[in-house]
Amino acid sequence: MKARVTKQTDDSPRQEKRKGASLAPPPFQRKANKTGMPDNLKSGIENLSGIDLSDVKVHYNSSQPAQLNAHAYAQGNQIHVAPGQEKHLPHEAWHVV
Incomplete structure (x- = not known):
């Protein structure tokens, strides 16, 4: 009985539609990365x-963060990173988001 119910639900129109649907979001069109961010980040x-x-x-090796007593900061779509402070880039990138 259980096998019959499973077979019936597996063949339902909704399940057939789900089988063809991808769970992953559509990929972004790949463009050259001119942001200065590492590709993987x-x-x-x-x-x-x-x-x-x-x-x-x-903007790497920027003097701008020092004016704010910061290691790095984001404003709009611009990220300024002080010399040697690249470790803060992921955090600042999320501020842009």
Whole structure:
């Protein structure tokens, strides 16, 4: 009996539709990464957030964070990272999101 019920539910129109559906979100169209972010960081945040980060610009070795007594900061789609403070880039990238 259980096998018959399972077979009937597996063949239902809803289940057939689900079999063809992908659970993954549609991939972003791959563009050249001109953001300054490492590819794996950029693609990871894009996949988790669903937001395209192609317009983000990272400014390394920036003197701007020191003016705010910070190691790094994000404003709009611009990320400024002080010299040697790249470890803060993932955190700042999420501020952009």
